[in-house]
Amino acid sequence: MKLLLLDGHSLAYRAFFALPAENFSTSTGQHTNAVYGFTSMLINVLRDEAPTHVGVAFDVSRRTFRAAEYPEYKAGRSATPTEFSGQIPLLHEVLDALRIKHVGIEGYEADDVIATLTHRAVEQGHEVVICTGDRDAFQLVSDKVTLLYPVRGVSEVWRMDPAAVAEKYLVPPERYSDLAALVGESSDNLPGVPGVGPKTAAKWLGQYGDLAGIVAHVDEIKGKAGENLRAHLDGVLRNRRLNRLVNDLDLPLGIDDLQRASWDREEVHRVFDGLEFRVLRDRLFATFDVEADEVEGGFELEGEIVHADGLPLRFGDGAHGRQVPHGVVVTGHYRGGSGDAGAVAFAGADGVTGYVDLTTLTPEQDEVLASWLADPTAPKVLHDAKEQLQALSTRGLPLAGITSDTALAAYLVRPDQRSYDLEDLVVRHLGRELKAQEAAGDQGMLDFAPDDDTSEREAMVRARAVLELSEVLGERLEETGGTDLLRDLELPLVDILARMERTGIAVDEDALTALEADFAAKMRQAQLDAYEAIGRSDVNLGSPKQLQEVLFEQLGMPKTKRTKTGYTTDADALADLFAKTEHPFLEALLRHRDTSRLRVTVEGLIKSVALDRRIHTTYIQTIAATGRLSSTDPNLQNVPIRTVEGRRIRDVFVVGEGYESLMSADYSQIEMRIMAHLSGDEGLIEAFRTGEDLHRFVGARVFGVEPEDVTAAMRSKVKAMSYGLAYGLSAFGLSKQLNISTGEAQGLMDEYFSRFGGVRDYLREVVVEARATGYTATMLGRRRYLPDLVSDNRQRREGAERMALNAPIQGSAADIIKLAMKGVDAALRSEGMASRILLQVHDELVLEVAPGEREALEALVRREMGAAVAMDVPLDVSVGVGRSWHDAAH
DNA sequence: ATACAAACGTA
DNA sequence: CGTACGTTTGTATG
Structure with a gap:
């Protein structure tokens, strides 16, 4: 058993001064910084200490027995700000919702309550952890009692056990109060002996054992310090009376009443909603949804087993109840x-x-x-x-x-x-x-x-x-x-995906084999060329480590960007090196990379062809944090398309027997359209409504020329920037990608944002909103939680910000194509068509066209994909048909 | 045998 | 110092 005791007042007071009020107020102006800081610390301590019992003590008023004995006690403190005292009832609400007991006793301080509970718990042999910002509690520390003392506001705690106290104050915890009486405690307005600090006090205590010993030998103490001690002895003894915590209070509850209970979920939601503690609530649930040590018990099995040779099986009017979940x-x-x-x-x-x-x-x-x-x-x-x-x-x-x-x-x-x-x-x-x-x-x-x-x-x-x-x-x-997303989108998709998987896509196996042989031959030639260029053949061209040895040591080429283990040999870097050195090895190496990769890709596809001569991928619906699907075993969402050689692979995905052709239908520029819709930027919306080439339109605005005067260079710069925006691209990143100076990249971005201010405002707002709520949301309300948005670690925080920028856009696109798949599937069934969806590649659907259905299918697909969701810009669908996936491209 | 890093394919 | 994935290979670990 482990008891955690917190001093509600002192911790909340610390938080009140540590956290800026302007960042912690509700929309109605209620300050919540003290409640927030306390609750945040409470969550951390509960997590780290995993206590079985918890209690929080509060001061009730300033009229305590100490003030009665010594009117100056705690005098000189400025009046408690009302912004603080107003938060105490809110703190009580939080604790009530969490079912954590709190107690305050008239005439005593929170520390006296803590001392009393600690005393009782220790008597019963329990372990105690105290969390307070009041140093008087150091006297309670023992081998059974640990004290957590907040430092640097409330962001960190010192874990004080007897050794830590002794190290810090040079006396054991049970002598701490003697020491404090001698030194004084300014925050309580208790003056100590002038000229006596912790070192002198500790020395005396070491010499005479305790304060009583010092008093007994007070006349032997020499020097100015001794004189001052004798002159202020009454004050010291008074300090000692006042800082002695009362450990025998009559409390309305006992240790057993502090046992942790599962909290009132609804109440937690109500209270945290009221305080607008969204991130904190999520942290709470994420940390404690179920305590590891609460895990116990299993599942009861009742009723009868139904063996095939045994009882009649009945669902329905019989015992099972057909409609019972x-x-x-x-x-x-x-x-x-x-x-x-x-x-x-x-x-x-x-x-x-x-x-x-x-x-x-x-x-x-x-x-x-x-x-x-x-x-x-x-x-x-x-x-x-x-x-x-x-x-x-x-x-x-x-x-x-x-x-x-x-x-x-x-x-x-x-x-x-x-x-x-x-x-x-x-x-x-x-x-x-x-x-x-x-x-x-x-x-x-x-x-x-x-x-x-x-x-x-x-x-x-x-x-x-x-x-x-x-x-x-x-x-x-x-x-x-x-709830709606599950019922109306993801669940209906399960059956559609299952049928797509079962159907698979036909491949031309002979063509696939021939392709493999071709790539393999080209790869061997590239390897020979590479070996010849460096005059050796003992290098594994697939080993970055061995390549580094060749490039940077044997050939003495300039070093590339660092990786964790050395210098990169990626394609970009090799191309750079080739531009600088024109060494034939690099050309051969790049060629080897390309062809071996293609060969391996083809080899993988060959292995995955099933008995029906088709490839059946598996879609995973629960992997991508943005809501996209993923494809595995094999991954048919990364089949090459960018290079001529790569496209040859698409040509082996062909129409199957009994069907007429393959159809590929994709959304053009769906992410930019979503950006236009979500941002409401009038310029971007107009761009899509006019139907003009997007990048030409944007380029004209950014460069201040007529659309027809936009050059290819302008267009590609603007295109890179437009797409980069949805990923949180920086000026630095843009400059690297376009091989221009950071200044020029920054100028480009400034110009872009000045022309498309709605986009800038939207992107800014997305992050602000996500930081406040703790999550981003797509057009259909799909959430992604990003707790790192408030991380102290800059790298993590900025990474989370980029995810926050991207998630609503990529996720909304995922929502839209999922809706479209539902629409297309439903329409195919209702119209009794035999054509079928084969693949989904994020913004593209590949379908198999049944004989005679080509025209109807194209109309159906355009209609259903285009109308998947209503937006402020049209959803443009582009469709192509052919005998292979390559031929269906458009 | 397993885990990770590097590289690279897609949207 | 650009998001989201999956796969392969080499290498380092056990």
Whole structure:
């Protein structure tokens, strides 16, 4: 057991002076700096100390027994500012919401309360941590009692144990009050002995043991200091009476009452909303949503197991209740276009849990299960539904009625996490472990033999956990405005993506093989040329380390930009070196890089061709913090297009049998259009409405010429800048990219912003808003939390600012194409067309055109993509058709 | 065997 | 000192 005691008054008072009031006020003008500082410190201490019990002590008034004995006590302090005292009730509200007890006793100070509680806790053998800005509390420090003393405002604390006190004040903690009595305490208006500081006082205490010893030998002390001591002895003894903390107060609560309780979530929201503590609230929830040491217990499994050879399986009017929400877990696997499902575990809100082995079902059971799985009105909750949906589909079992996916829900709540493991989420949000509840006795337990049940029990536990988790995440989602996004966007997308994955895209395998051979030959030639150029062949051209040896030592070339381990050999740097030295090795090396990369890309594609001669990528819906999809195994979102040789790879992605052609439809300049819409900049909006070439239009404004007089050089500069803006590009970065001086780049940006002031204002406002709320939001309300916006670390802070600039733009584009996919898919179905979506590449959809549908499909795609969302600028869609992905480009 | 850095492909 | 990804290779660690 560990007790944490805080001095509410002294800590809040510290914060009041440490934090600038103008940064910590609500929109109604209420100052909150003291509350903020205290709460922030409280969160940190709770996190770092992980106490089991917590209490906060307050001063009630200045009329204390000390002031009664010594009227000058704490006199000379300026009156407490009303801006501070007005925050004390707010502080009480925060503590109440957090269910942390606070107490103040008339006539005594907060420290007396702390001393009393400490005394009792230590008597009971507990560990105590005290957090206060009042030095009198040093006397309480012992091997069981640690004191956290804030320094530098409230940003840091000193951890004072007996050794630390002794080191700092040269006396052990139990002598600290004697020392303070001798030296005096100016903040309490207690004068000490003139000319006696901590060193002299410590020396005396060392010599005579304690203050009583000094008093007993007061006549032996020599010198001026001794004289002063004798002259001020009464004052010293009075100081000692006053700084002795009272440790036997009669308190209205005991140690047990301070046990930590889970806080009142709704009240926390209400109070923190009122104080406009958005970032702090998120920090609170992020830190403490579930305490690690609260994790205990598992999931109860009840009801009957349904074996294929056993009981009749019923969902519906029977025991399970067809409309009751069920957690569902499908065991099995799926990747690259094939897989299998082994079993379905389910856990209903009615308490029934079950497990069905798909391999041993009777036809009757199969019928019941299939009809329930496919029933859109039978609500089901899964974790990462897509793969399980795919596994079921291999057995011809459609799955419908998914009302939540806990991985997607968790992603929408906090989109920047590396993974959304069910196990982690259960610990984090439910405070339990992903295991079966060890129930007392066998009541209610499933009648498994203990050795054959593990995978079955595990699946049922997961099903039960998913169901419970979905409720908690549903609340979190509601709090963060993500409910609609889940239901109307991400969930409907699951099925669309699943079908795209299953469909895959056809490739010309012979062409692919030929391409590999061609790239391999070119790569070998480049290698030979490179070796010849340096007169050796013992270098691995793929090793940056060995290349550095050749470039900078053997050939003595100028050093390039540093990396963590040496000097970069990236393509940019090699091109620079080639411009300087014209060494043939560099040309051959670059050629080798290019061709070997292409060869490897092709090789990877060959490996991933499935038996149906198609490539089936996997889309991940919960990776990109901005809301984009990602593609893996293989990644079909980074197939080369920029170079002629690279484009040859696109030419092997072809229309499949039974279809007429491939269609590629993409949004042109969608991010700039979103920028125009979100910023409301009239110039940029006009640019898109006139239909003129964007960069020509912008270039004309920036350079002050007629659009027809915009040169290619002007256009490319403006293009780089426009796109850079959405990434938080600096003048320095722009200058590097365009190979111009920083001054020129800055001038370009200034000119841009003076012509498109709305863009400048928008970008500025995005960061300000995100700093205040703690998150950015896309057009559909998809949030990205960026706590580093208030980091003390400049690099982290500026990095977060760039993310804040980019997230709403990239994220809104992601929202839009997801809406478009829904629209296109729905229209294809409602019009009974056979054409289908194959790929999504962020702003592009690749479709397979069924015979005779080309024209209708183009109209449908233009309509649905163009109308995905209403904006102040048109959404321009460009469409191309051809036998291959390359030919469909436009 | 696993983890990381460097490099490079896409939007 | 430009955002968001995934993959491969080499290298350093265990």
